[in-house]
Amino acid sequence: MDKFLDRLNIYASRLVLQKEYLMPGHRACQGCAEVLALRLVAKVLGRNNIIASATGCMEIVSSPLPLTSWNVPWIHVAFENAAAVASGIEAGLKALMRKGGLPQQKINVMAMAGDGGTSDIGLQALSGAMERGHDFVYVCFDNEAYMNTGIQRSSSTPFGASTTTSPAGKVVPGQTTWKKNMPEIAAAHNIPYVATACPSYPFDLMEKVKKAADIEGPAYIHILSVCPTGWRLPPQLAIHAGRLAVETGIFPLYEVERGKYRLSVDLPELRPVEEYLKIQGRFRHLTPEMIDKIQQRVLEEYEKLKKKVEMTNEG
């Protein structure tokens, strides 16, 4: 058996580059899938990479002041302007290379923010940067609330989730609004590349980041990152929960390349959303009627997405 496996020694996990650009010793919680996503993204973008990071979990855990976890140039900027700073870096590099201050080379520029820094506070800067067409990669780490400051709701929090500012009680059952569809907003800017990813599918994620970096022009990647602390989930289930989010259709993995939609994980049959909701403490209070409501909505959205895939791939 062992000899046989030796000959078949081609596991994809072992082909991953061993060099780390985000060093260990960061202060993320146990089982944080967000820092896992960040690690994989940094791995793909490599040494020639400049990062502008908005405030958020990933900024806090990777840069406790006298120390830093980063092996690449990294700048912390305010919540609002991660995309604006990244576009400035990109324009500056372009000018330097044109005037001969820097040899011509490919330097990736990446902006990163959480869901609050993307869909609430940083939306206008992101929209502006995408409209101007800067060549950069914007990565949104969506953990569905402001986890860094203590689990406050954001516009990315899903319906029914209990957070500290949308607590579940007798009258109001948690968050009353639906999750903002941020990848669609990015796709509406007609930028060359938009994708959703999840660290539970690491090779899919890395492929998408590679594609986003290679494409000329702005690229947006929305990464669902499970937060065991904020989602009231045992830390070892972080990867499992991300997988369930995809398999139930709550967070479908797709990419939009020059207007063409493509599903990355095309499921013949979706799992019931209850499987995803029941393992999380933030959905513990949901009644069967509310779960039905969520199930209906998820199926509707998934149908809509499938229609878009069909429509854009015709002819």
Place this chain on the structure above:
Amino acid sequence: MAKPENEITWKDIKVGFVVDEPGSASVYRTGDWRSQRPVYERERCIRCGTCYVYCPDMAIKILKDGYIEHDLYYCKGCGICAEECPTGAIIIVDEEE
């Protein structure tokens, strides 16, 4: 970094909070947070590297022969490697004092 973290004062911090030493946070022992510890059974390992890809703390090293080693200096004991291992070669046990 020349000084340990707790001896650094404001005088040692550069203007504009520039940190010019890359990856210096790796001196910090996150392994101190651990209440559970991974135990690795070499015989059951098929050397697939799944645990290496999924570890959020970069605490798993792939050795030259393909087997892995946990770096307990950084391991926070989240248990993801034990949960995701396809053969059950890693189990998680309570940290005994």
